[in-house]
Amino acid sequence: MKILITGATGMVGKNLIEHPVIAQNEILKPTRSEMDLSSKEQVETYLDTHRPDFVIHAAGRVGGIQANIKNPVAFLVDNVDINRNLIGACYKLGIKKMINLGTSCMYPRNAPNPLSEGMVLQGELEPTNEGYAIAKIMAQRLCHYIMKEDQSFHFKTMIPCNLYGRYDHFDPQNSHMIPAVIRKIHEALVNGCAEVEIWGSGEARREFMYAGDLADCVSKGLVNFETLPGVMNVGLGVDYSVNEYYQAVAEVVGYKGKFIHDLSKPVGMKQKLVSTKLAESWGWRSKVSLHSGIEKTLSYYLNLGK
Template identity: 40%
Template sequence: MATVLVTGASGMLGQHLVPMLEKKGYLILAPSQDEIDLTDAAAISSFIGSNSIDVVVHCAAYVAGIASSTTKKHHSFDANVSMGMNLIRSCLEHGITKLLNVGSATVYPSDAPQPLSESSLGQGAFEGPIEGYALSKYVVYRACAMANEQHNTSFKTILPCNLFGPYDNFSLETGHMLPAILHRMHQAKEQQNAPIVIWGDGSAKREFLYASDLADFICFSLDNFESLPEVMNVGSGVEVSVNEMHQHMAKIIGYSGELQHDLDKPVGRLRRYLDLQHQQRLGWSPKTPFEEALAITYDYLRRTLE
């Protein structure tokens, strides 16, 4: 069976993906951050050169919520570009022709028409608060595409919508919107159902994908690698407003406090909904409904806090 190098194996997606790949019979290389620093070009080259690798799945990324991303734009850009470019160079150096790059739907221009189609990539400016992260993901995607053109490689990029699930970062300061709010509402319930403040009016919509479902898609992709386009969206096809998300959480957590709105807080773009024509053509769809995935995620959070 093929040997797969998974970067970011200790992250949320990686912890869902590695067991699935092992169950399918793949041989997995999943070095930790202590074993290999992806921002160190020499270290990556040495690791890849000393192992027989058939395909690389690049899950590693520096990620943060909207508040933290706003203040650490350069760090986010520098870390993600360094990791991606070092990995691409090492693959080219050592003759690895298959790479699956896990990008992000944040790469779409802030004024791109909805639903977001791959044809809109590169057609406008990135969303301000997450510009560093978005630009870094776009750069690595384009580097993959240019490597394909020049070196006849098969470097593919997938652009998932907002991921969540067990092993996420639930930090109130640096976590993404869904896990941070889930944690905050759990705390509010513990504090006699203290009020929860929603940023903005709550009408902004997001498309969420359970991390385990994206891991399933990656397994599907490795089995059908040649059928994948060079870049494609991966999503659930279901939009959830921020208000609806809070309501689902309240039901699962048993929270009965007041939901307030702070109209002065940033909310990001009002909608980010993906065109899933490539995903549909391939015949893959996610298995886990949003409410079920949210309940599983909350159960994981609650157990980690006990």
């Protein structure tokens, strides 16, 4: 198959490209300068020229809690544009198979955990990343409407939990929790700091999956596309407290100092754990343990720039 991967320069995209099953196909991986998804014209021209058989949509404006709070307009507008242009162009040009990546931010802030697929749009969103979540919900609904309007189209959405892994972003301004913690604790070790600060009480619970696991699930989705549900969570099925993540990273890094808490900092949702029932009944389950995922990510971080 000729597969277009959007966001191929990103963390998820790079993990998809290096997956052995996905890599057996002809991969189109345009950079932003070759196909800027914020331009409807560029997207239509690229798709019309290259005519992929299958699209894996892994592009978006993505960022941590600070970036989302600071730039709510860009997180909403850029993601709406990207999703509308890509999904709309595929519909217009008759490109009929897509795996669209959503995010567990699409779930309401007060929905009971574990979050099952039917809970999207059943309540108020978490305000710290509302714009990003609205754009992702819009994309999933658009895929759903297209499949309803013309049943020859199969635009399916996977909703991954939080991810981390090789090719992650370690820059403190724009990183997600695990790479930020790896960097912080590694720097504390190297600089001999006795303490590391945690935002909030550390009791909030989070589900972080190794990005290679998502690539594994997407690869199964490619091979078994007919049976893949229209909307499906992809997660671990278990979560850990922020304190437990700090502890796990400290163990892998070899840091023996203590943790202190800054209770004035924003912490986001109390818990965000996706239900893995549907994925398991489809036949997929996450394989990489937290320690092993942190080891692989740390090794990638330590080799950056070498």
